[in-house]
Amino acid sequence: MNFKLVETDKERHLVQKLYHDCLVLESNMQIQESGIINMYPQLEDRYNSDVIFVKEEDKIVGTISISKDIHLGAPADKYFPNEMTQIRKNNNKICNVWRICTHPEYRSRNSLIKKLLKQAIQIIIKKDYEEIVIAVNPDNGFFYKRVLNFTEIARTAQMPNELISAGVILMRAPLKELPEYWKKDVSYF
Numbered sequence: 001m002n003f004k005l006v007e008t009d010k011e012r013h014l015v016q017k018l019y020h021d022c023l024v025l026e027s028n029m030q031i032q033e034s035g036i037i038n039m040y041p042q043l044e045d046r047y048n049s050d051v052i053f054v055k056e057e058d059k060i061v062g063t064i065s066i067s068k069d070i071h072l073g074a075p076a077d078k079y080f081p082n083e084m085t086q087i088r089k090n091n092n093k094i095c096n097v098w099r100i101c102t103h104p105e106y107r108s109r110n111s112l113i114k115k116l117l118k119q120a121i122q123i124i125i126k127k128d129y130e131e132i133v134i135a136v137n138p139d140n141g142f143f144y145k146r147v148l149n150f151t152e153i154a155r156t157a158q159m160p161n162e163l164i165s166a167g168v169i170l171m172r173a174p175l176k177e178l179p180e181y182w183k184k185d186v187s188y189f
């Protein structure tokens with residue numbers, strides 16, 4: 001497996017396609033005519049977001065995105081604006097980890113998600129972020145709580161979005177509270 005940061009429009013398109021296909025497969029979204037999903041176009045550049053993807057042979061099999069909290073907001077603002085405003089009152093440098101998905105054939109490989117998260121945390125450390133927020137499917141919340149010490153902040157039964165029908169929970173973790181294992185420098189690039 002080859003881990004890489006998105007550098008080209010073609011790579012970004014393939015990541016958006018994987019995300020679309022995963023949401024459709026999980027019955028959380030209707031098939032889009034474009035075959036991709038680009039929910040946060042303002043964050044789809046290398047200045048505001050780092051997008052990691054995993055390629056095996058010629059197929060993208062996993063992705064994770066890290067976006068800085070900018071004046072336009074973060075992905076979590078779309079679903080939890082009041083909670084994000086409260087989190088910002090700490091004056092910490094915040095990032096939003098999002099678009100975490102793996103190709104269906106790689107879902108049973110829990111280690112791929114862990115490797116994506118570990119690589120994302122390395123970027124978070126290098127960019128001096130102090131706090132991580134994440135909005136995830138409630139079915140996955142226990143994993144983030146148990147493995148990464150994330151705390152649930154809020155929950156909604158359904159995303160207020162015309163495309164996605166899944167529920168979502170907002171979680172946060174100060175970087176200093178992550179288990180030391182996750183902070184060790186390991187690069188898959």
